[in-house]
Amino acid sequence: MKTCYNCGKQVKESGVIKEGVKLKCLKCFNCGEEFFSAGEMIRFDMLTGRRKIALN
Template identity: 55%
Template sequence: MKKFMETCYKCNTNVKIFKCIKEGIELNCLKCPKCGEEYFTSSELTKFDILTGRRKMVRKFGVLGDSTVIRFPPNVVKHYGIKPGDFGIFEEVPEGILIKPLPAKELKR
């Protein structure tokens, strides 16, 4: 883990790399030895949210035959009006993968 900050925002003491236990889940953090303040990176907090089931917009990759599949959250399907037979266009973006829905009816000639 990288030390993303040097000193505690509260008391200005040098922070140390630490294994914090937050609600029973071990996370990497920086901890202030003086006041006990803990600092987390956003990826550690995302890990925490997933493990505690707080993140609703996360799905696990699975396998179906030779394919890797992922289930869509129902509210996303509803919001975008995605129907069986529609297409999803994958685009690489700096943050990861963007899926653009394309309704099958738009492809009809």
């Protein structure tokens, strides 16, 4: 279990829809901060057309 970089509380796996793309994230229910893995950010970039090269 990871902790929030902002407030130090535990974060839980959650999901958000950002610009129409569903992403997994770790959400802090204390301060509301959301953390995305690098893989999810790359996927988001590709699905929104910001990144052209697929890694796999």
